[in-house]
Each structure stands twice: as C-alpha cells, then as structure tokens.
Amino acid sequence: MPFDFSPFFNRTLPGPSGKYGGFPTFNFVGGHNDPDGVPVDDLIAAATKTLQRDGRDLATYGMRSGPQGYLPFRKAIAGLLKDRAAMDITEDQVLVTSGSLQALDLVNEVLLERGDTVVIEAACYGGTMTRLARLGVNWVGVDLDAHGMRMDHLREVMDGLKAKGIKPKYIYTIPTVQNPTGSILPEERRREMLEIAKAHDVPIFEDDCYADLIWEGGRPPAIQALDTEGRVIYCGSFSKSIAPALRLGYIVADWPVMSRLLxxxxxxxxxxxxxxxMSEYAAKFHEHVDALNLRLRGKRDAIVEALAKEFGTTAEFTAPAGGIFVWVTLPEQIDTTHLAKIAGAEGVAINPGAEWVADPETGRHSLRLCFANPPIETIREGIAKLAEICHREYGVPVRGANTQR
Amino acid sequence: MPFDFSPFFNRTLPGPSGKYGGFPTFNFVGGHNDPDGVPVDDLIAAATKTLQRDGRDLATYGMRSGPQGYLPFRKAIAGLLKDRAAMDITEDQVLVTSGSLQALDLVNEVLLERGDTVVIEAACYGGTMTRLARLGVNWVGVDLDAHGMRMDHLREVMDGLKAKGIKPKYIYTIPTVQNPTGSILPEERRREMLEIAKAHDVPIFEDDCYADLIWEGGRPPAIQALDTEGRVIYCGSFSKSIAPALRLGYIVADWPVMSRLLxxxxxxxxxxxxxxxMSEYAAKFHEHVDALNLRLRGKRDAIVEALAKEFGTTAEFTAPAGGIFVWVTLPEQIDTTHLAKIAGAEGVAINPGAEWVADPETGRHSLRLCFANPPIETIREGIAKLAEICHREYGVPVRGANTQR
Incomplete structure (x- = not known):
C-alpha cells in the first residue's frame, strides 16, 4: 500500500500535471525555435574557449561575480541592449535570471501582494496571467490595435481605476512583438505610456523577450531607454534569439529595485x-539574429500563405513583422477552446485564444499559432489539416486550397 | 528625481541585499569547492560531444524530453543513485531542478502552507530555515549526536507534537554528511526513522546533497532506498560533487508527488x-568523486590540524568523515554572531552558529567553517587569524601554535 501524500498537499495547489506525451505531429504551440537556427558549432567553440579560461571558477557560487550573474555576461547584455534597444545601462543594472519566466516571478515577488491590481494588454502572454492568478492579483486589460496598446484606452483604464481608488502596481507591456498579436509599439506611444504612467505615478514593467526578432521595420528604443526617471523595470531573454532550452533571461533595474530582487x-x-x-558567443549575436530572422521570416511567409490558401477570408490575421507566432481570429461559430481539444486529439496543437487574453470571452474565436519550430512542409500540412477539421466541425472554411470542400 | 519604488514593494519582503563586495580573503562560508577539483578538460570534451549530438534540440523547451528534464541526464542520475545510494529507481521518478535549492522550494510549495509545522534536525542548513520562515512555517528541532539525528528524541518530539494535536508535514533530514555537523546517520537509525514516520503517518524529506563526499567509512543506503511505501521524497545535487555554479539538482518522487511538483x-x-x-560526464563521475574526496580530505586534515594548533582545547569539534565543513563549538564567553562580525571586517568569513540551528540560542557559541575552497596555506593563515581575533576579543585561546599569546 503506497503512502498517500494527498492529505499533505498545500490546498492551494494547481491540479496535477499530466504525463508528457511527446511532441505533437503539428506543433503550433510553445516558444520553440527552429533547430536549424541553433548555432551549434559556434556554441561548441564558445564553450571550449570560456571553459578553458574560466572553468575553474565554476567551483564558486556566482563565479566570483556576485549574485547578479557572471560579470562578462552582464557586460555583454549591457552592450547588446545599447546596440539594439538604445538602452544606456551598465552591468551593475543587470540581473541574470533563469529565463525571463524567473524575471517575471522575481519582479512579481518584489512588487505584488494578494489583492493587488495590475494593468496588462487585452491580449497577453498566458504565462503572465497564470502567474497573476496564482498570486491572487487582479488585472485589467487595455485594448490593442495593429500598433499595440491603445494609449487612449490606457488613459481610460487608469482614470477608471483611479475613480475606484485603485492604484495598479504596474503597467505590464510586451511592446515589441507583442504576445500574442505580434504588433510593435511605435516610439510616440512609448513616450505617451511614460507620460500616463507619470501622471498616475505608477511603474512600468516592460517585457521585451521577443524584441530581437524583427524583420520588417526597425526596433524602436525600449521604453526603458526613453524613461528619464527609472520608472521602468525591463526584462529580456535569449530564449527566443538563441535557444529556449538555454535558460537565460535578465532584468534591468536600478539599485533600489535590484537590491530587493537579489x-x-x-x-x-x-x-x-x-x-x-553566451558571454563568449555575444560577439556573434547580431549576425546570428540577422540570419535567424531571415529563417523565421520564411516560416512566417509559409504560415501566412497556408492560412490564406486553406482558410481564405475565414481567418483574419495580420502578418507579423517579427516573432514566432500569428494571432488568428475565426468566425463566431468557432470556439477555439473546443477546436484546440479536437485538433489536439488529431495531432494539431494550437493555443486557444481564451488563454491569451485578459478577458477570456474576447478570445473565444481566436487562436495563437507558433511557426518557428515545424519545418515549412509541416506548417503547410498542419494548417491544411486544421482547416479540414474546422470545415468538418463547423462548416467553415467552405473552400480551401481553391477547391470546394 | 528618480522614481520612488518603495511604496510599491510587497510589504512582506526581506530587507534589501547589500552590494557584492567580492570574496573575503579567508573565506570559510558558502558551499564553494576547490577550483583545482573542477574537471575542466573533461567538461569541455563532454560539452563538445553532447552539443554535436543534440545541440539542435536546444531549439525546443525541454529538449524533447518533457518537463522532468533531459532524458539521458535523468537516466544517468538514476544510474548513479543505484550505484552510490542503493536506490532502485527509474528516470520517470527523477525531476531535474536548478540546484537542490529549487528542489527545496518545489517540495515546500507542494506540501507547505502558512502555519504548518515541520520537524528538522536541531542543527540544520540555514537556507532551509530561511525558506521555512519566509513561508510562515514552524519547525521543531530533533537533537543530534555524533551519528546524526537521535531517534529517541525524534520519538519524543513526534509524541509531543501529537499530544498538542499537531501533525508535521514532513521530517526533514540531511542524513549523510549532516549540515552543519558532518555526521553520517547509520543504517539502523535510518530504518528506525522510517518506522517512526510510519507510526506517525508522516512523510520524510531526505536532503542528500553532500552524500557523495565521504572519505571514511561507507555511504549507507539512502533512506529512500530502505523505504518500501514511497514515503520519502529525496533530493540531491551535483553542486558539491562537480561544481556549485552548475545549477543541477534533482528530486526523486513517485508520480502522485511528481505530478504536483511539475x-x-x-x-x-x-x-x-x-x-x-553532465549527462555526458556522468560516466566519469565515480572516478572524479574519488579524486575530489582525496583532495577534500587533505583540506579537512589541514583545517583540523590548524584548529588543534591554534585553538587547542578551546575549540571543540569532530573531524568530519566527509563534506566541506566542520562544526566548531567555542567557550561560553564567545558569541559567534558577534565574532562573525568582527572577523568578517578583518577578512575572515565564518557562519555564526545561531543561523545554523533550530533554536538560535543553542548555536550561540558554535560556528561552521567551510574548508573546500581556500588553498591549504590560506586555511592555515585564516584559522591562525581567527584564533588571534578570539584571543584579542575574548581572551581565549590563551596559547596558540605552542606559544603563549
């Protein structure tokens, strides 16, 4: 008779995980990247060089660099953010984290208490909301358009909260390659967000984890770069630009916040x-990301073409200028939470929209499709299969690949 | 005027961290290891081989192995635990964690709620108690002798809790190279602990993170290996046996607990x-640990000799049969929290006993000295300096290095 742990569990735990069943055949979920985009040989060279030089330092916690992270790596991050996001920072403002997920957890632990409120984008990274829910924190969504968070609606939301006597703990934004909509917030709106945050005396939490992946138009300066008051806590990641299985993210913050994070x-x-x-590989970062973006653009083209071909006007979406996902809205009769279950059982994994929006009701007909991982041929087959399933279950799309179904 | 974050902080936060000031000259704190013991060349070879084979898989979260960790690594861990701790487990029971600190956090998150009680050893890893305090969990200490936790006192503690209507959530033990006392719990006591846990219907949380570092006497079977009911949650680490800056620990648990941890x-x-x-390097693990233990035994000898020479009978301690620390008790007039401050200011870092015991009062005259990191000459100088400081501040030791002070 095995020992029964169930009476011992924390009563606020989420439900148990299911057993891992391997990758689905058509995997359009998760922040996975293109295996062909991993710079394997250069990583081997970097590992060899850095271990030869500093391998003995592995014997000490923190590599003689202190708790903020390996000093050469923090310097490399500061340099990359200067080059790529116009951020004028030093290594002393950088805290290396185990992926940007830990960055979210640490910032939340420092700022949030049960019952607090935060402002987020109306469509938002699911993991952010899962975390907030687990912490007992409320959120209010700000509407998005093709250029990201709408500043008129942000004003309205902030005024509305103020009228209720609620001061949000932060405005959380993914301004550059917004997750899930893929938009890029223009510089004017970034400045406007800072003004609104100032008028309401609240911090901004800027999550820039996809910001390196842009292939059309430039990358605007980070909100952190435009901030003259130290109001912005910034986080980023190498998960999307190098490899997700390397757990390397970072937070940029000044000492009053840094000392609490530590x-x-x-x-x-x-x-x-x-x-x-990664500190050794950083010298090749720009070149690597350029090549990766070409590769991702090719996959973006493939999925957008496949959606147009298979779904026609049934699927509404904007072709993203960067990132690894496309946000698609289907007709009203399609509930994507239901679709995700059916399609999942047939090997097509998708993110139902309800999990990626501040108000689940608004995402019922939308879905997020990640395109970085599957080969182009698999993308085409998977989208065709998804269209078939939609047709079979909901009667739309009526036509696909130029033939009546 | 910089933005003021202070009104936004979670009110239950610990105080801010101080700025990192570099390594002290005589560093007797922290789980650092010997830089000469890091197998740098073998790690380079392992990195090269494993990246050549599986580097492309870095593009996917979980390396196509699911959330429990890289499959070849979990298999390697299961193999090592079979060889070294007599544990009969499979890779399905292994969860790879970011160091055994994350193992503590995950097990605590799954089992503990504010107001709960756990049973620990009367002298205990400081980080365990810091975590429990932060979670609002109470602890009761069980007395130790030269062979580890005293089973007569464990019975007494468990009966006492029962009389008060308190059922502890687990019995936490570091049975093998106990931290900080260095003792190794004999197999009979391990079996007795299982019986007591069974009689009181409570789980055991076995923390074996130092267990590979034994140079005198054998390593007893893990408590997990003696457990026939799945009552034990086990954790371990490669931090002490390979390198602390590699953040690799693991939990061994059956699916009902594993599914909650995940x-x-x-x-x-x-x-x-x-x-x-590490999965690639695992084949050399036994050989590596044998060599590392020889090295650590040399340092243990050095610190024990230096303590005898400089402190004479003023310092009470048992030369540990493994691990990286020695637990020393000084005369009553010496408050080690005070000593740690004075010595720290003069470049000698020590762990004051009050932070490493269940009841701070019982550790007032004790201290933990970690000996794995400093070179042998530095160990000698540091202990001499510590004795000088004690003599100057407290009048003891009166004699050191065979001369009157």
Whole structure:
C-alpha cells in the first residue's frame, strides 16, 4: 500500500500535471525555435574557449561575480541592449535570471501582494496571467490595435481605476512583438505610456523577450531607454534569439529595485555554464539574429500563405513583422477552446485564444499559432489539416486550397 | 528625481541585499569547492560531444524530453543513485531542478502552507530555515549526536507534537554528511526513522546533497532506498560533487508527488546545456568523486590540524568523515554572531552558529567553517587569524601554535 501524500498537499495547489506525451505531429504551440537556427558549432567553440579560461571558477557560487550573474555576461547584455534597444545601462543594472519566466516571478515577488491590481494588454502572454492568478492579483486589460496598446484606452483604464481608488502596481507591456498579436509599439506611444504612467505615478514593467526578432521595420528604443526617471523595470531573454532550452533571461533595474530582487533570488545563481557560453558567443549575436530572422521570416511567409490558401477570408490575421507566432481570429461559430481539444486529439496543437487574453470571452474565436519550430512542409500540412477539421466541425472554411470542400 | 519604488514593494519582503563586495580573503562560508577539483578538460570534451549530438534540440523547451528534464541526464542520475545510494529507481521518478535549492522550494510549495509545522534536525542548513520562515512555517528541532539525528528524541518530539494535536508535514533530514555537523546517520537509525514516520503517518524529506563526499567509512543506503511505501521524497545535487555554479539538482518522487511538483515548476525547464554536459560526464563521475574526496580530505586534515594548533582545547569539534565543513563549538564567553562580525571586517568569513540551528540560542557559541575552497596555506593563515581575533576579543585561546599569546 503506497503512502498517500494527498492529505499533505498545500490546498492551494494547481491540479496535477499530466504525463508528457511527446511532441505533437503539428506543433503550433510553445516558444520553440527552429533547430536549424541553433548555432551549434559556434556554441561548441564558445564553450571550449570560456571553459578553458574560466572553468575553474565554476567551483564558486556566482563565479566570483556576485549574485547578479557572471560579470562578462552582464557586460555583454549591457552592450547588446545599447546596440539594439538604445538602452544606456551598465552591468551593475543587470540581473541574470533563469529565463525571463524567473524575471517575471522575481519582479512579481518584489512588487505584488494578494489583492493587488495590475494593468496588462487585452491580449497577453498566458504565462503572465497564470502567474497573476496564482498570486491572487487582479488585472485589467487595455485594448490593442495593429500598433499595440491603445494609449487612449490606457488613459481610460487608469482614470477608471483611479475613480475606484485603485492604484495598479504596474503597467505590464510586451511592446515589441507583442504576445500574442505580434504588433510593435511605435516610439510616440512609448513616450505617451511614460507620460500616463507619470501622471498616475505608477511603474512600468516592460517585457521585451521577443524584441530581437524583427524583420520588417526597425526596433524602436525600449521604453526603458526613453524613461528619464527609472520608472521602468525591463526584462529580456535569449530564449527566443538563441535557444529556449538555454535558460537565460535578465532584468534591468536600478539599485533600489535590484537590491530587493537579489534578496528574493534565493536560487544559488543562474546556471554559470550557459552564462559563460553566451558571454563568449555575444560577439556573434547580431549576425546570428540577422540570419535567424531571415529563417523565421520564411516560416512566417509559409504560415501566412497556408492560412490564406486553406482558410481564405475565414481567418483574419495580420502578418507579423517579427516573432514566432500569428494571432488568428475565426468566425463566431468557432470556439477555439473546443477546436484546440479536437485538433489536439488529431495531432494539431494550437493555443486557444481564451488563454491569451485578459478577458477570456474576447478570445473565444481566436487562436495563437507558433511557426518557428515545424519545418515549412509541416506548417503547410498542419494548417491544411486544421482547416479540414474546422470545415468538418463547423462548416467553415467552405473552400480551401481553391477547391470546394 | 528618480522614481520612488518603495511604496510599491510587497510589504512582506526581506530587507534589501547589500552590494557584492567580492570574496573575503579567508573565506570559510558558502558551499564553494576547490577550483583545482573542477574537471575542466573533461567538461569541455563532454560539452563538445553532447552539443554535436543534440545541440539542435536546444531549439525546443525541454529538449524533447518533457518537463522532468533531459532524458539521458535523468537516466544517468538514476544510474548513479543505484550505484552510490542503493536506490532502485527509474528516470520517470527523477525531476531535474536548478540546484537542490529549487528542489527545496518545489517540495515546500507542494506540501507547505502558512502555519504548518515541520520537524528538522536541531542543527540544520540555514537556507532551509530561511525558506521555512519566509513561508510562515514552524519547525521543531530533533537533537543530534555524533551519528546524526537521535531517534529517541525524534520519538519524543513526534509524541509531543501529537499530544498538542499537531501533525508535521514532513521530517526533514540531511542524513549523510549532516549540515552543519558532518555526521553520517547509520543504517539502523535510518530504518528506525522510517518506522517512526510510519507510526506517525508522516512523510520524510531526505536532503542528500553532500552524500557523495565521504572519505571514511561507507555511504549507507539512502533512506529512500530502505523505504518500501514511497514515503520519502529525496533530493540531491551535483553542486558539491562537480561544481556549485552548475545549477543541477534533482528530486526523486513517485508520480502522485511528481505530478504536483511539475504543476508548480513553471520555469520553462532547468538549463539544458548543463544537463547535457553532465549527462555526458556522468560516466566519469565515480572516478572524479574519488579524486575530489582525496583532495577534500587533505583540506579537512589541514583545517583540523590548524584548529588543534591554534585553538587547542578551546575549540571543540569532530573531524568530519566527509563534506566541506566542520562544526566548531567555542567557550561560553564567545558569541559567534558577534565574532562573525568582527572577523568578517578583518577578512575572515565564518557562519555564526545561531543561523545554523533550530533554536538560535543553542548555536550561540558554535560556528561552521567551510574548508573546500581556500588553498591549504590560506586555511592555515585564516584559522591562525581567527584564533588571534578570539584571543584579542575574548581572551581565549590563551596559547596558540605552542606559544603563549
């Protein structure tokens, strides 16, 4: 008779996980990237060089660099953010984290209490909302248009909260390659967001984890770069630009916040080998990302063409100028939570929209499709299969691939 | 005028961290290891081989192995635990964590609620108690002797709790190279602990993170290996046996607990490169640990000799049969929290006993000295300096290095 742990579990736990069943045949979920885009040989060279130089330092927690992370890596991050996001920072403002998910957790732990309110985008990274829900924190969504968060609606939301006597703990935004809509917030709106935040005396939490992946138009300066008051806490990641299985993210913050983040980062440091390798590889970062973006653009083209071909006018979407996902809205008769179940059972994994919006009702007919991981031929087959399933279950699309179904 | 974050902080935060000031000259704190013990060349070879084979898989979260960790690494861990701790487990029972600190956090998150009680050893890893305090969990200490936790006192503690209507959530133990006392719990006591846990119907949480570092006497079977009911949640680490800056620990648990651990491990996985490298390096693990233990035994000898020489009978301690620290008790007039401050200011870092015991009062005259990191000459100088400071501040030791002070 095995020991029964169930009476011992924390009563606020989420439900148990299911067993891992392997990758679905047509995998349009998760922030996976293109296996052909991993710079394997260069990573081997970087690992060899950095271990030869500093391998002995692995014997000490923090690699003699302190709890903020390996010093050469923090310097490399500061340099990349200067080049790519116009951020004028030093390594002392950088905290290396185990992916940007830990960045979210640490910032939330420092700022949030049960019952607090935060402002987010009306369509938003699902993992952010899962975290907020687990912390007992309320959120209010700000509407998006093709250029990201609408500043008129942000004003309205902030005024509305103020009228209720609620001061949000932060405005959370993914301004550059917004998740899930893929929009890029123009510089004017970034400045406007800072003004609104100032008028309401609240911080901004800028999550820029997809910002390196842009192939059309430039990358605007980070909101952090436009901020003259230190109001912005910034986080980023190498998960999307190098490889998600390397758990390397970072937070940029000034000492008053940094000292609090450090006090709750009780993990003994982020993996040093990955930091060492990436600090060595950083010199090739720009070149690598250019090549990766070409590759991702090709896949974006493939999925957009497949959607047009298979779904025709049934699927509404904007072809994203960067990133790894496209946000699609289907006709009203299609509930994507239901569709995700049916399609999942047939090997087509999609993110139902309800999990990626501030108000689940508004995402009922939408879905997020990630396109970086599957080969182009698999993308085409998967979208065709998804259209077939939609046709079979909901009667639309009526025509696909130029033939009546 | 910089933005003031202070009104926004979570009110239950610990105080801010201080700025990192570099390594102290005589560093007797922290789980650092010997830089000469890091197998740098073998790690380079392992990194090269594993990246050549599986580097492309870095493009996917979880390396196509699911959320429990890289499959070859989990298999390697299961194999090592069979060889070294007599544990009969499979890779399905292994969850790779970012160091054993994350293992503590995950197990605590799954089992503990504010107001709960747990049973620990009367002298205990400081980080365990810091975590419990932050979670609002109470602890009761069980007395130790030269062989670890005293089973007569465990019975007494459990009966006492029962009389008060309190059922502890787990018995936490570091049975093998106990932290900070260095003792190794004999197999009979391990079996007795299982019986007591059974009689009181409570789980055991076995923290074996130092267990590979034994140079005198054998390593007893893990408590997990003696458990026939699945009552034990086990954790371990490669931090002490390979390198602390590699953040690689693991939990061994059956599916009812594993499924709950997975549901709260929302970090996107533990760093894959470190898992890959260690899975490749695992074949050399036994040989490496044998060599490392010889090295550590040499340092243990050095610190024990230095303590005898400089402190004479003023310092009470048992030379540990493994691990990286020695637990020293000084005369009553010496408050080690005070000593730690004075010595710290003069470049000698020590762990004051009050932070490493269940009841701070019982540790007032004790201290933990970690000896793995400093070179042998530095150990000697540091202990001499510590004795000088004690003599100057407290009048003892009166004699040191065979001369009157």
């Amino acid at each position: 006090a709750v980062k009780s993990d003994g440091g982020t993996g040093a080998l990955e930091q060492m390798v | 549901a709260v491990k929302s970090d996107g996985g533990t760093g894959a490169l470190e898992q890959m490298v």
